[in-house]
Amino acid sequence: MPSTVHKYAACIVRKSSSSLFILCCILLISIGWTIVNLFKTRHESGAEQSVVDYIAVNLKVKIKAGDSMTTARSVQITLSNTGHKDILFGKWRIYFYSLTPSTTSKTAGFEVGWVNGGLYFLSPIKNEFQGISAGGSLDLIFREWKSSAKIDHFPNWFVASNTYGISSPRIIESTKDESLSFVSSFENSFQWKRHEFDTYNPYTPGERYEMNKAFQDATLKGEFNVIPTPFSVKIVPNKKIVFDDNWVVVEQASINKEHVPASRILAMKLGLTEVLQPATNRGYIMFESDKTFNKEQYEIKVEAKTTAIIITSSNGKGAFYGIQTLISMLDSSNIIPECIIKDHPRFPYRGLMIDVSRNFHNKETIKKLIDLMSLYKMNKLHMHLTDDEGWRIEIPSIPELTKYGSRRCNYFEKDKCLNPSLGSGPYSSGFYTVSDFREILRYAKERYVEVIPEIDVPGHALSAIKAMQYREQDLQRLKTAEKLPSYILSDDVSGISSVQGWMENSINPCLNATYRFIETILSDLQVIYQGIQKLDRIHFGGDEVPTGVWEKSKTCQSLFHGNSLDHSTIKKMFVFTVADIAHKHGLQISMWEDGVYKKTQGPYDVKEFKQEEVYVNAWSNMWEAQTGGRAIEFADSGYKVILSMATHLYFDHPYEPDPEERGLYWATRYIDTYKVFGFMPMNIYANAEFDSLGNKINLNDLCRGPCPNTKAPDNFVGMEACIWSETIRNETQLFEMTFPRLLAFAERVWHEAEWEKLKAPEEGDNTKRRDFKRFVDIIGKNELSRLEKAGVQYRIPPPGLTFTESNRVAKINNFYSGHKVMMSFGNDSKWRSVGKEIQIPEGVSDIHVYAVSPVLNRKSRIVSLDISNGADSMYTYFSCTCTFLILSLYVIVNS
The missing domain is CATH 2.60.40.10 (Immunoglobulins)
Structure with a gap:
């Protein structure tokens, strides 16, 4: 008879066998269930992918703006099924981008949803979406969506599954066209007018004929064709030299070492030989030094008797600008009159701002832009490197900024990135590696262009905020959070969006991590610049921070001990703290005007900054908004002002008041080359001719009396043309929007015209028109062909x-x-x-x-x-x- 121990052991064996059997059954069932679900998922994935692919290929999108009094504030989107299968309800969505959203939430069986920024989607509603039959179509009406130009719509709509990871998104083929051919033409004023008081209409062929005629003058001699116009030119009549390839460049390295780079560039550009001494039987170009000249001043003497050209300056920068003038002269003719040219710039700051965040532009495009800037004697390249839509510069200490913040991908993918933006389609990426950016810096330095980086904070910072959230997730997953610093930049629960429709896009000034982040960015940037250009100045943006975005922050409430939270107080704390960090790094700072301005009170006290100079870009000058005089306020308050007026110097705006033209039009309906040429930086209110709807401005009404002028004109230190890139996705579009307007800008920022000084308005206008005829003649005869030979696709006006x-x-x-x-x-x-x-x-x-x-x-x-x-x-x-x-x-x- 078995013992109790034996009975217990036998029971254990029986139970173990039973448990093993149960475990095996569970395992087999699990494997079977996994296999079934795997096949099911693959089947569903394949099925959903086939639907997505079908829609992408066969759905034709057509957009038409409302064309009557009752439909003027609506848009009709027609979806046509050009394939052989019906498009039925399913787990798919159509994504599109818009900067002018509609109030419509449902239409034709679709839910109209919003992701972030300007990204929207159409999602079919079960039991309401009736499908689109093969060969059939469906009209969707969007109310309160005012579209006044083709560019209000974006290309590269895409279709994707609304189930995570189930299929890959596809661009809808009919929307791929950058010319926006899927947007119907705007044929009447109900479509292109933004408002009942809008006076603008597209130019008729006849109107354009008369405008072209008004700026042509057959009597122009074109004796001296250089842009920008030199300060002083004295020509000796009837004495000329003939330039040919027998000329030489005299290298005087032992005497003028600073001039060597300029002499070598000149020899290379003109295909000439460099020699140590001038020869009596050959024409020569020689550099001389005069230490009484300022850094950008130069003089050119053309001597017919000695067949010589002498370029005098105090350093390499002045010599470089001298050779640019000489090259311009020789590009237009090989016969040059004997003359003396004395020249220096009007402003020390002659800038161009390029936004590479919204749509990325690679280093080769930037280098080409630097070449063109230097050709026309511009010296500051302000790179807007960060914004909600992308972080575009590698920061080695925080690699996640570009790993995640430079990439866009479909919202319903299990990936860490930003949502698609601005017609990029479901995917896009791009950033400058440290090597790329250092290459840009070297290229710019050789051409005397200073590169000013902008890190836009505290607003316009979604790319940084999201990247740092993803970084924190990675650290937690890898269990390294305690070893590495945290850069969580926001605890936004405000529910407040920016003016561009972005949620959670503002860095919180009450978080310690914010300033740790800024410190790290500055340290890395200084290392990137080291040995090439000295990083003297950082631009911190500061613009368009949504009011009230921090008031619900528990961190801010704790920091201010329960006292009433004031948005402007928190922002001001941020600005001065960041400025102090910059000062510790030996950096001057720049900001957009609203970054250092409090409504009803004016600019922050400039004396509170530790920097010697604080630069401000004055931009927000929509005249009817009563902000046109802010540049004067800042100058009189002791700031150094960079005029970046949106009504005249924002090159993302159209050339004409025409719905076919590329460009945003929120500040003004158009900015043509004449408008840029005619900008008067030292007489701000003289530029206030028309409001944004084209209505004539009465200056007495605008200023409520005589318009003021600055009491501190020396604080106007320069001008900056701005190329925001919401609607600019490639190099061709970039150069079409920039040129030839940038030539007019270069003319005005380097040269003060005589008509700017005339007191009588009519006399000034007539003189300005004559001067513009001369300018247009030079552009047409010389500069446009130079641009095309350099591969620049400038805008060509219609006849x-x-x-x-x-x-x-x-x-x-x-x-x-x-x-x-x-x-x-x-x-x-x-x-x-x-x-x-x-x-x-x-x-x-x-x-x-x-x-x-x-x-x-x-x-x-x-x-x-x-x-x-x-x-x-x-x-x-x-x-x-x-x-x-x-x-x-x-x-x-x-x-």
Whole structure:
């Protein structure tokens, strides 16, 4: 008889066998369940991916702005199924980007949802979405979505599953076009006018013809063709030299070591030999030194008797600007008059700001931009490296900033990145490695351009905030959080969005990690600059911080001990703390104007900063908003002011008041080259001609009396043209928006024109127009071909065009000389080159023309003119009259 121990042991064996059996069953069931789910997931993934792929290929998107009084503030989106299968309800969404959101939350069976910033989606609603049959279409109406230009819409819509990781997103093929061909043309004023009081209309071909004609002058001699215009030019009549490739450059390294880089650049640019001594039988270029000259001053003497050109300066920078003038002279003609040119810049700060955060531009594009800046004697490149949409510079101590903050990906993927933005499609990335940025710095230094980095804080900081959240997750997962510093930058629970629609985009000034973060960034930047350029100045942004964003912060409440939290007090604390950190690193600071300004009180006391100089970019000058005089306020308060006026110097705005033109238009409807050329930096209110709707401004009403001028003109230290990149996604678009406007900017920031000093407005305007004719002549004859030879795709204005019914003659002109015009008739696809006039055959009902550039044969927009039955002018008059009457009625009804 077995013992109790044996019975217990046998029981254990039986129980163990039973447990083992149960465990095996559970394991088999688990494996089976996993296999079934794996196949199910793969099946679902494959099924959902096939739906996503089908929609991407076969869904045609068409957008049309409202075209009547009742629909003017709406947009219709038509989704057409061009394939052979129905598009049914499913786990998919269509994503698109918009800077002008609608109030519509549901339409045609779709939920209209919002992610962040300007990213929206259309999600089919179960039992409401009826599907889009093969060959069928669906119209979606978005209320309170005012679209006044094609550029209000973005390319690269994409479709994706709304289940995490189930399929890959795809760009909808019909929206890939950068020309936005899926957006219908804007054909009447209800579509392009932003407001019932908006006076702007697109130029007609006839209006453009008259404008082109007004700025052409056949009497211009073009004897001295240099941009920017030198301070003083004295020409000796009837004495000239002929320049050829037998000339030499005299190298005087032992005497003028600072001039060696300039002499070598000149020899390379002109293909000349460098020699140690001038030869009696050859023309020569030589550099001389005069220590009484300031750093950017130079003099050029052209001597016919000795066949010599002498460039005098105090250092390499002045010599460099001298050779740029000489190269410009020789590019236009190899015959140069005997002359003495004395030149120096109007302002020490001649800047260009480029936004590489919204849409990234690689180092090669930046280097090309630096080349062009130096060609026109500009010396400051302000790089907007960070914003909500991307962090674009590698910071070795915090690699997550670019690992996560420079990448965009689909919102429903299990990846750490930012959401897609600004028509980038589901994926995009880009940043400068330390090596890339140092290469940019070296390139800039050789061309006497200082690179000023901008780290935009505390607002516009979503990319940094998200990257640091992801970093913290990584540290927690790897259990290294205690070993490495935390950079959590926000505890935002405010529910307040920025003006661009971004949530949680403001760094919290009450967190210690904020200042640890700033300290690390500055330390790494100084190391990046080391040995190339000295980092003297950092731009901290400071603009557009959403009011009230910190008041609910528990950290801020704790810091202020329960006292009433004031947004401006917290922001001011941040600004001065960051400035102190910068000062500790030996850095001067720059800010956008609203970063150091309190409404109703004015600029912060500049004496509270430890820096010797605080630079401010004065930008927010929409005249009707009563902010145009802030530049004067800052100058009179002791700040150094950089004029960056949005109404004249924001090159992200269109060239014309036309819905076909690229560019945002919130500050002004357009900024053409003449407007930039005519900007008067030392007479701020003289630039206030029209408000943003085109209505004439009464200066007495605007200023409530005589308009003030600054009491501290020396504090106006320069100007900066700004290229924000929301609508600029590639190099072609970048250069089209920058040139030729940047030439007008370079002219104004280097050279003070005589007409700026004239007191009588009419006299000043007439003199300005004559000066602009001279400028346009030089641009057309010389500079545009130089730009194209450098691979720069500048904007080509469309031609002007008129038609006389009595003799059936069309007249054509261009804004710039050197461009030819191509014409076609009616539906004829044949294009022919035409001169200034052409006889139009009988039976032709409409004419189409475009301009062509002289070097790269690039094309302008096509301009069309209806000449059917001679009724064009009467039709135009009738339609405009009707539109005016309808708009007037609309105003009366809504008053």
